[in-house]
Amino acid sequence: MNDPMSDALPARAKPSIASRLTLGYTLWALVILVASTTVLYALLAHALDRENRDLVRTLLSVLTEDAEEEDSHFLLPGMLSAKQPYQLRVFDEHMHPLAASTAMEFIPVPERSARADTILEWDIPAGYYMSAASWTRDAPGVPRRMVQVAVEVSDDRNLLARYRIGTVLVLLIGLGACALTSFVIVRRGLRPLQEVMETTERITVNQLHERLVATQWPKELVELATSFNFMLARLDRAFQRVSRASSTLAHQLRTPVNNLIGEADVALSRARSPEEYRAVLESAMEEYLRLSKIIDTLLFFTRIDNPHHKLKLERFDGHAEVQKILDFFEPLALEAEVDLVHAGTALVTANQTLFGQALGNLVSNALQHTPPGGRVSVQVEDTEQAAVISVRDSGHGIAADDLPYVTEPFYRSEGSRSTRKAGMGLGLSIVRSIVEWHDGQVRIESTEGVGTTVTLWFPHDAEKPNAPHLRP
Secondary structure (H helix, E strand, O other): OOOOOHHHOOOOOOOOHHHHHHHHHHHHHHHHHHHHHHHHHHHHHHHHHHHHHHHHHHHHHHHHHHHHHOOHHHHHHHHOOOOOOOEEEEEOOOOOEEEEOHHHHHOOOOOOOOOOOOOEEEEEOOEEEEEEEEEOOOEOOEOOOEEEEEEEOHHHHHHHHHHHHHHHHHHHHHHHHHHHHHHHHHHHHOHHHHHHHHHHHHOOOOOOOOOOOOOOOOHHHHHHHHHHHHHHHHHHHHHHHHHHHHHHHHHHHHHHHHHHHHHHHHHHOOOOOHHHHHHHHHHHHHHHHHHHHHHHHHHHHHHHOOOOOOOOOEEEEHHHHHHHHHHHHHHHHHHHOOEEEEEEOOEEEEOHHHHHHHHHHHHHHHHHOOOOOOEEEEEEEEOOOEEEEEEEEOOOOOOOOOHHHOOOOOOOOOOHHHOOOOOOOOHHHHHHHHHHHOOOEEEEEEEOOOEEEEEEEEEOOOOOOOOOOOOO
16 A cells, blocks of 8 residues: 555665765866866976977987097097087997997997987986987098987976876866865855755745845846746635635535535424425425526536647637627616627637627626616627627726736625625636636626726637636
């Protein structure tokens, strides 16, 4: 058996938005830092390598040129001086060593085919060296020599090693700093969402007035706060309407039920004649009909709010339909001594039955609240977008405080429109639901002591005739 509370339990928590964003920012920062330091390291290593290779080639070129000018036996003491920033080895034309610097004993002998542009690297006990070798050119009176030069680049190697260590430290420090900074920024950026959650937790049926204050929020979250506040306002208004409607509905149901109980109690208090029982049943029938009307109205609202209910639209002569409704109410108008007039014509696109019900409710309300000698007029007008039907009376009017609520179910004014026996407060709410179901609009204008005008718009081409609007 399913636990009814299981649906209310939260799902297994996933990583928070803050942790996801922090992790994402940190990973991207790591990628950027690694890429940047790798490129910088490669550029530095390439620059040092090119500089050392150029130095080796330059030294080899200078030494071979000096060896061409004079016998190398006279040049070797100066070439092998300890003060020179290079190591040197000279071979005769048979590749027998003539002289060499100390460190050269660890560097292999070059090939006879060695060229100046071939740079070799050697990691020997004396250090890390780059070397190259080349023959001197043939010159009269000067024997050919193979000159091999080596330049120590251990300092550059150590520099690159220190750079790598420094780079790793920078990456670690940068990664930690990015993680901390991104976490702080994300937490501050998501603070408005925390406020939304706190506000949501405070909302109850008695705290629907709560609102979000988003003066310092980012633009995107300000839009969220605005929508959230609009939602709260709609919920507040809807809850107030439901509370008022529930209270009025309870009163409406209690009155006939109490009447029925009272009449039944009196009838059963002692033996009655058939005529008396019949009178009780006839009186009870009126209350039954009243209850039936309330139930039918509630079922009507349920059908209106059902998004799957199809609405069949028709195109008919508005003048003829209005005239038919006015003919029905003509006897009631004569009895109330109210003039009932009609003018204009239009083609109306609507459900003919619902159209008649909406217009009939308006005419009935107008007759009920118009004193003898008054007038109720129905004006029909055809515009480019819609058929416009206006019902105007010269009755008591509606108080300004009541005007925003008169289309709510079961709302009944306590003002000037209650001079006669009040109904159940359903007429205008039904009218509004019917018109909005047709994708139309209702406007009510009223002045106390002057009268009321209710205008209905029925669009000629409703884009969503089968998708009823929810009453805001």
